[in-house]
Amino acid sequence: MTLDIRPFDEAEIDEYHELRLALYRHDFPELPTPTREATVSTLSRHGDRLLWTARRDQRVVGKVSVLLLDDNEHLAVVDVAVLPELRRQGIGTALLDFVLPHVRDRGCTVVEGGYVKLDGPGGSWTRNRGFREVQSTILQILELGEVDRARWAVDTPEGYELVRWRGHVPDELVASYAEARRAIADAPWGESAEHPPDWTVERVRRIEVERREQGIDLRTVAAVDTHGTVVGLTEAEARPKDPTRLMQGDTVVLKAHRGHGLGVAMKAELLRWFTAEHGALEQAWTRTAAANTYMADVNHRLGFATVGRYGAVAGPIGTIGSEFRPIVGSDGGNPDCYAG
Ligand SMILES: CC(C)(COP(=O)(O)OP(=O)(O)OC[C@H]1O[C@@H](n2cnc3c(N)ncnc32)[C@H](O)[C@@H]1OP(=O)(O)O)[C@@H](O)C(=O)NCCC(=O)NCCS
Incomplete structure (x- = not known):
């Protein structure tokens, strides 16, 4: 039976949302099912996202x-x-095969997949289509209606001031803020082919404009030392079409300032600030590398619970999809590939 793969059309939003609901119920029962608004929100998400649907x-x-x-x-x-x-x-393989020439034409050489349950169908399929695990991540969710907010009553460590802003980094801090963001490179990236972005003042300002145009409420809490330099930061965003969910962004503390409790203090302040002004928020979501135990512990102290563990998988273009040929008997071969 033929498969008709076409670019997503807004007229099919309801069917697309139904597909997402079915996937969440079947593959991610640990997560709340998305609202239609949340589905619309993912469609308008920042970045260069291309989407196709398949019809039969x-x-x-x-x-x-x-x-x-x-x-x-x-x-x-x-x-x-x-x-x-x-x-x-064969539908999954047909979709992957369909998209590979598109990404190859754009100059991509590697394909990665983010949220894969390695012990489920996604894991079997990706292994049988030439991908291998490159990173393990955890998803942590904070139930804002249930958490004991006394957890967020955290003093600011001595020698630092917490400074906060909405949307626009103050001019006097923007240079050291951009510099501090580079410290995200210290987070465990596993074997992912993703490089941390090159943080410059221009990039900071460009992203601010993008978020503003999308109506996103992006807030930052920074730790500033006695010299007036940003030495740590955490940020999160509330999206207009997904009003119940706060999405945590990067949190970093520069090496020389770690171990003083800045991570907890900054994140607690960010949670206090958002929840005071966004009454509709029900949950905060954050995703971090499973190996990043410091970050996970900070989140636990603030009331987050770890709800799921996922794998990121990757494969070079030319060796994945139906082109994948397992090398039987080599060390690199995956036992699953010989099945059947
Ligand atoms: C992963 C997914 C897209 C696969 O779609 P699909 O249409 O079933 O995949 P295919 O029919 O093309 O599968 C091709 C081969 O992969 C392997 N495979 C797929 N699902 C498998 C499973 N549940 N168990 C074992 N092997 C499996 C098999 O070798 C299969 O070939 P076979 O059926 O001839 O044995 C689908 O299971 C899914 O939507 N999962 C949830 C989302 C997800 O994890 N996506 C991957 C992230 S990129």
Whole structure:
């Protein structure tokens, strides 16, 4: 039966949302199912995102999306998904094969997938299509209606001041803020091919404009030392079409200032500030490398619970999809590939 793969059209938003609901219920039962607004919000998300849907007999049966990241021209972050009841019929592979020439034409050499349950169908499929695990991540969620907010009553460590802003970094801090953001390179990246972006003042200002144009409430809490230099920061965003969910962004503390409690103090202040002004918020979400135990512990202290563990997988273009040929008997071969 033929598969009709076309660019996503806004007229199919309801069917696309139904597909997402089916996927969440089947593959991610640990997560709340997305609202229609949240689905719309993911569609308008920042970055260069390309999305196609696949139809069979007029019905939306799968999707593939590609996210192209700043300063990562070699990399395509791809997400393939198929209706649970129509799996093992080659639809997932057809979607991946369809998208590979598109990303190759854009100069990408590596494909990565982010949220894969390695012990589920996503893990079996990605291994059988030439991907290997490059990073393990955890998702942590804070239930804002249930948390004991006394956890957020944290003193600011001596010798530092917490400075906060909405949307626009104050001019006198922007240079050291951009510099501090580079410290995200210290986070464990596993074997992911993704490079941390090149943080410059221009990049900071460009992102501020993008967020403002999208109506996103982006807030930052920074730790500033006695010289007036930003030595740590944390940020989160509330998106207009996803009003119940706060999305945590980067948190960093420069090496020389770690171990003083700045991470907890900054994040606690950010939570106090957002929740005071966004009454509709129900949850805060954050994702971090499983190896990043310091960050995970900070989040636990503030009331976050770890709800899921996911793998990031990657493969070079030319060796993935239906082109993948396992090398039977070599050390690199995956036992799953010999099955059947
Ligand atoms: C991963 C996913 C897209 C696969 O879609 P699909 O249409 O079932 O995939 P295919 O039919 O092309 O599978 C091709 C091969 O992968 C392997 N495979 C796929 N699902 C498998 C499973 N559940 N168990 C074992 N092997 C599996 C098999 O070798 C299969 O070939 P076979 O059926 O001839 O044995 C689908 O399971 C899904 O939507 N999962 C949730 C989202 C996800 O994890 N996406 C991956 C992130 S990029």
